[in-house]
Amino acid sequence: xxxxAGLAALWLAAALAVLQLMLGVLGLTGGRDxxxxxxxxxxxxQGVLTALSFALLIWLFLDSxxxxxxxxxxxxxxxxxxxxxxxxxxxxxxxxxxxxxxxGMAGAAVAILERRVAERTLAATLAAQAFIGIGFFAFLLxxxxxxxxxxxxxxxxxxxxxxxxxPGLAFHPPTLYIGYVGMSVAFSFAVGALVMRDVGADFxxxxxxxxxxxxxxxxxxxxxxSYWAYYELGWGGWWFWDPVENASLMPWLAATALLHxxxxxxxxxxxxxxxxxxxxxxxxxxxxxxxxVRSGILTSVHAFAVDPERGSFILAxxxxxxxxxxxxxxxxxxxxxxxxxxxxxxxxxxxxxxNLLLSAILGIVFVGTLYPLGVEAVTGExxxxxxxxxxxxxxxxxxxxxxxxxMGPVMRWRRDRLKPVVQRLALPxxxxxxxxxxVVLLAPGIGILPFLGIVLAIGVGAASVAPLWKRNLRxxxxxxxxxxxxxxxxxxxxxxxxxxxxxxxxxxxxxxIGDTARVGxxxxxxxxxxxxxxxxxxxxxxxxxxxxxxxxxxxxxxxARMFSNPPxxxxxxxxxxxxxGQLYLVLGQADDQGRWQLRLxxxxxxxxxxxxxxxxxxxxxxxxxxxxxxEAKTWRRxxxx
Amino acid sequence: MIAKAKHQRLVLILVAVAAMIGATLLAMSALSQQAxxxxxxxxxRRDKPEIGKAIRLGGMxxxxxxxxxADGVTIGFVxxxxxxxxxxxxxGITPDLFxxxxxxxAEGRLDASGTFVADNLLAKHDERYMxxxxxxxxxxxxxxxx
Numbered sequence: 052x053x054x055x056a057g058l059a060a061l062w063l064a065a066a067l068a069v070l071q072l073m074l075g076v077l078g079l080t081g082g083r084d085x086x087x088x089x090x091x092x093x094x095x096x097q098g099v100l101t102a103l104s105f106a107l108l109i110w111l112f113l114d115s116x117x118x119x120x121x122x123x124x125x126x127x128x129x130x131x132x133x134x135x136x137x138x139x140x141x142x143x144x145x146x147x148x149x150x151x152x153x154x155g156m157a158g159a160a161v162a163i164l165e166r167r168v169a170e171r172t173l174a175a176t177l178a179a180q181a182f183i184g185i186g187f188f189a190f191l192l193x194x195x196x197x198x199x200x201x202x203x204x205x206x207x208x209x210x211x212x213x214x215x216x217x218p219g220l221a222f223h224p225p226t227l228y229i230g231y232v233g234m235s236v237a238f239s240f241a242v243g244a245l246v247m248r249d250v251g252a253d254f255x256x257x258x259x260x261x262x263x264x265x266x267x268x269x270x271x272x273x274x275x276x277s278y279w280a281y282y283e284l285g286w287g288g289w290w291f292w293d294p295v296e297n298a299s300l301m302p303w304l305a306a307t308a309l310l311h312x313x314x315x316x317x318x319x320x321x322x323x324x325x326x327x328x329x330x331x332x333x334x335x336x337x338x339x340x341x342x343x344v345r346s347g348i349l350t351s352v353h354a355f356a357v358d359p360e361r362g363s364f365i366l367a368x369x370x371x372x373x374x375x376x377x378x379x380x381x382x383x384x385x386x387x388x389x390x391x392x393x394x395x396x397x398x399x400x401x402x403x404x405x406n407l408l409l410s411a412i413l414g415i416v417f418v419g420t421l422y423p424l425g426v427e428a429v430t431g432e433x434x435x436x437x438x439x440x441x442x443x444x445x446x447x448x449x450x451x452x453x454x455x456x457x458m459g460p461v462m463r464w465r466r467d468r469l470k471p472v473v474q475r476l477a478l479p480x481x482x483x484x485x486x487x488x489x490v491v492l493l494a495p496g497i498g499i500l501p502f503l504g505i506v507l508a509i510g511v512g513a514a515s516v517a518p519l520w521k522r523n524l525r526x527x528x529x530x531x532x533x534x535x536x537x538x539x540x541x542x543x544x545x546x547x548x549x550x551x552x553x554x555x556x557x558x559x560x561x562x563x564i565g566d567t568a569r570v571g572x573x574x575x576x577x578x579x580x581x582x583x584x585x586x587x588x589x590x591x592x593x594x595x596x597x598x599x600x601x602x603x604x605x606x607x608x609x610x611a612r613m614f615s616n617p618p619x620x621x622x623x624x625x626x627x628x629x630x631x632g633q634l635y636l637v638l639g640q641a642d643d644q645g646r647w648q649l650r651l652x653x654x655x656x657x658x659x660x661x662x663x664x665x666x667x668x669x670x671x672x673x674x675x676x677x678x679x680x681x682e683a684k685t686w687r688r689x690x691x692x
Numbered sequence: 693m694i695a696k697a698k699h700q701r702l703v704l705i706l707v708a709v710a711a712m713i714g715a716t717l718l719a720m721s722a723l724s725q726q727a728x729x730x731x732x733x734x735x736x737r738r739d740k741p742e743i744g745k746a747i748r749l750g751g752m753x754x755x756x757x758x759x760x761x762a763d764g765v766t767i768g769f770v771x772x773x774x775x776x777x778x779x780x781x782x783x784g785i786t787p788d789l790f791x792x793x794x795x796x797x798a799e800g801r802l803d804a805s806g807t808f809v810a811d812n813l814l815a816k817h818d819e820r821y822m823x824x825x826x827x828x829x830x831x832x833x834x835x836x837x838x
Contacts, residue, residue, distance in 0.1 A: 285785075325704070389701050407708060411715035418719040422727070433730030435748055437799070440726035444718055559784060561764020611788075620788035639785035646764045650785050 054119050057107035058198040061148075064100035064155060065188035067093055068181045071158075075178025079171060079246075087174045091162040094177050097184070098159025105139075105152040108197055112139045118204035121145060121197050127210035127616045129587050137221040138211045143345065143361070144197035146224060150341070151187045153225075153232040157261075158184065161236060167257040168240075169249065176243030183235050186368040194364050210616030213588070219279035227272030227299055231337035233265025234302055237309065238334030238376065241327045245383040250323050255316035256682070258330070260675060262313055266306040267671040273299050274664030285622030285637045287652045289551070289660055292441040297420040298340035301413055305333035308409040311402045319464055321390035321399055325406070331380050335373045336413070342369050343420070394466040401459030408452040415444045446500045453507055453545060456538055457514035476514050483510030497553040504549025512542035529677030537670025544663025550632075550656035561646035571653030573634060574598050578606075580638075580647060588614045590623070593638045593647065597627065609638040633657050728799065734775040741802060749778060749808050750797045758792055771796065771808070782810040789815035 071093045078086035111119050112135050115128040125142040126135055140146040158180045165173055191197070237258050244254040276299065281289040290296060309329040315322045342365045393399035419436045426432055461475045473480065486509040490502060515538035518531060556571040567576045579594040590610040598604040609625035627634040632655035639648025728746040741747050749771055757770035766783045769792075780798055790796060790813055800810035 324701070325708075392700055403704065403707075407711040410708070411711050411718075414712060414715040415719045415722075418716065419723065422723055433748075434727045435730065435799075436723065436727050437746070439746070440722050443726070444722040448715075559765045622785075622788060637785060642760050642764050644764070648765055648785050 053107050053110055053114075053116070054198040054200060057104045057111070058196070060100045060104035060107065061151075061188070061192065061198070064097050064104065064151075065185065065192060067097040067100065068155075068184040068188055071097060071181035072178050072185065075174050075181065078174055079178075084171075087170055090174050090177050094162035094180070095159045097181075098155040098157075098162075101152040101155030105148055108145060108148055109136060109139045111198075112136065112145075115208065117206070117208055118201055120199045120201040123201050123205035123208045125211055126208040127587070128207055129616070130211060130216070131586050133218065133221060134211055134216045137218075138215070140224050141211050141215045141220055144191070144195045146228075147187065147191055147195050147345065148197050149225065150228055150232065151184065151191060153228050154180070154184050154187065154235060157232055157236050161239075161261075165257060167253055168243070169247070172243045172247040172249045172254070174243075175246045176239045179239040179242035179246075180236065183239070183372065186371065190361075190364050190368065194361055208616075210587075210614070212617070213612070213614040213619045213621050214283060216587075216614075217279065217283055219275060219283070223272055223275045223279055226268045226275060230265050230267075230269030230272055230299075230306075231302060231341060233261055233268060234306060234333045234337040236261040237265060237330050241330035242376070242379060245327060245379055245387075248383070248386050250327055250387045252317055252320045255313050255326065259310075259313050259317055260679065262306060262310050262330075262333075263671055263675045263678070266303070266310050267668050267675065269299065269303045269306055270664060270668040270671065273303055274661050274668070277664070278661050282624055282626060283621070285624045285650075287557070287624075287635055287637075287650075287654070289657065292419075292436075292438045294420050294423075295344055297416050298343040301416055301420070302333060302337040302340050304409050304413040304416065305329060305336045308406045308413070309333045311405050315399050315402050316390065319391055319393070319399060321393060322403070323390040324384050324387050327384070327387065328380060329406070331376045332410075332413075334376065336417075338369050338372055342366065393464070396462070396469055396472075397467050398459060398462045398464045401455055401462050404455045405452065405459060408448055408455065412445050412448050412452070415448070416441065419444070442500065450500070450503050450507055453511045453541060456541060457511045457517075460515070460518045460534060460538065475520075476517060479510050479514035479517060482513045483507070486510065494553065501549040501553035504545055505553065508542045508546035508549060511545070512539055515539045515542055528681065530674040530681070531677075533670045533672070533674030533677055535670070536673060537667045540663045540666025540668075540670055542663070543659050543666060544661075547656050547659025547661075547663060551654050551660065554655040556653040558649075558651045560649050560651075561642060562649050563646050568649060568651060570634075570651035571655075572599055573651075573653060575636065575649070575651055577647065577649065580641075583610075585612070587616065588612045591638065593636075593649070595625070595636055595649075597634065597636075599629075607634070607636055609636045611638050611640075628658055631655055730797075732773040732775075733771055733778040734773050736778055736802070736808075737776040743804055744801050746799070746801055748797055748799050749780065749810075751778075751795070753790070753792050753794055753796050755792050771798065778808050779806070780808045780810055782813055784813075787813055787815040791815075 071090060074086050074090045074093060077083055078090065111122055112126055113132065115122065115126060115135065117123045117128075121142060121144050125145075126138050130138065134141075138145075140149045158177060161173075161180065162177060165176075168176070240254065240258040240261065244250045276296070277289050280291070280296075281287070309326065312322050312326045312329055316326045345361070345365060419440050423434050423436055426434060457476065457479065458472060462472055483506060486506045490497075490505055516535055518535055519527060558568055558570040560566075560568045562568055562577045564577055564579060567574050569575070574597070576596040576598075577593060578596050581592050581594070583590050583592050590612040592608050592610045595607045595609070596604045597607055605627070607625040607627055610623040612621045612623055613619075614621065622637055625636045632653060635652040635654060637650040639650060641647050726746070728748050729741070730748045730750060731741060732751055733749070736749070751771040751773040754770040754772045754777060759768045761767065766781065767786065768779065768781050770777045770779050782798070794815065797814040798808060798810035799812040799814070800808055803809050
């Protein structure tokens, strides 16, 4: 019954999406303005229905209802409840339903909250939102029905991929999806403004919170995904330039550019056409991200099923949305008047440089990610593009970008001069020089990118707090703090990345019980190997006694786990965070002489990478709160006047 | 300084186009050096890749071929595609699903003796999820319909 109710809710929501689109189209043409007020409630009900449908699917998973095909294929009654719950979106159909649910709820939120833009522009925005939704409803209902029954019901399920049985599954996919879908809202605003010829500062202010929310969640999702891959795979790496990772990085790069250009549009009414184009690109990137991950053309733990029909369906949706968006942009962009002017050396100029560099990095990642697919489609030849390409092509541009990031915030709007800008940054420039000297003397012979990374991280970190210099800290608006913390977070993450790649220490040994190995400043003694059992797995657990210098020893216990449903082995690394880095220990196989493989890493300052990511997201959050509070204040003042 | 008034939009467009072209050229030149092609043992026999160039080798681990070296952390094995074989050397912990008669993708390069030195081994993620690169070379997946 519950599965049928869920499917009914989904069909109803799809019907309402069609109604929402028709109301918008009919209401905006031929003077039928009377229809427009109906569009808000329709959007709200549509959001509620998608949420209901998703809640019912969660219920089915928690209940382990094996008469539902999706549950039988992806769950198991012996699984801990958290993975039954999060397992709802640990598969293709469930994750697409989550996508649609977030889309529906975002549409409802726009309908309830948005009061800034004109009624007609809002109607066009919600119609665009419904148009995006319809494609995904069709995809779910016609080729990925999550509520399909299995007759006869299975005795028990096939279980969830053990790599996904991790608390990260509860967090990482929903955050990324909120990020992807948030971009669709920004895009719908852009469509609304283009259709109604309403591109200006008001449109930018209405779109900005959505861009910020989407960007905050993308940042969190990428940070969480990176840390998850780092500790779960047992490879010691935090970013692999895997196409699936790139699929989330590309929307983030576009969203970061959009976030900065929308500020120019909201504050100075400049960069109008460019901002609209970035909104189109950012949305396209999140669609391409969904396509890459969900179509099954990539090999990864994210590719749940290789089903050509689904791949073609998503590809068709992609072509319609991106093609449609580009076409609308091309037709209507000539009606967007040029915004206000600025000099090359100005805050706007720095933000343009930021946008160009981000776009160039985006282009490099895009080409590297899709080139193998293109070559294979054309010549049938298989190839892969890995870290050497991305690091050498995107790395230098990223370093240039952080230099611009250090300068931009201390520049004035409209026009400025380079000399005073350098004077305002005297202290960071000095620090950079000191850091350069220190690294040359203390750590000679490290690679050029890590070297520049460390030096710039110190200088840029200092420069990012420069906007607070000589200001009354209590009267400084919250969004300025947000910017400072986000920029500082970039410097912190950069420091972590550079230190990890420059000073990483690795030891690989085959140890008997009682043997000691060394890695960096640590000595690691293999005390014992014992079998243990968890709820749905068994494992071999090593007891390692670790000593740093002459300090007190502590025990770490890496595991090699065996899951029964489906039969799979996973590596559970043991991690120990220190102030200056992280120790990362992995247990490998035994050989016939009773030796155990141990892989030991000492990664100086590696935790800065994710700490920086969290700071960036926190900065975004403060900026969001700050902007919303400032606007609320303005409204109150206007209401009184 | 950017030229005054009405040409600003044009200048911005030109700068943007130039940046995009620059990025694309940079990307294409880096790609031509860095793209790692995917080889099966038979491809290596017919058209030997340059020694030291990064490539990927894919196929099945031949039965009975996994040999562990005395240091306990280096292994040697043979990859086969049914037509030819390539010996592989790898130092490290093998992935959880690496075993004989199972699919593997090795990232690395050929050395002068014709041995493939792997930096990294990728095995299929679990029993049910099949990398497309190995489709057809491995037993069929079990599905619910069966």
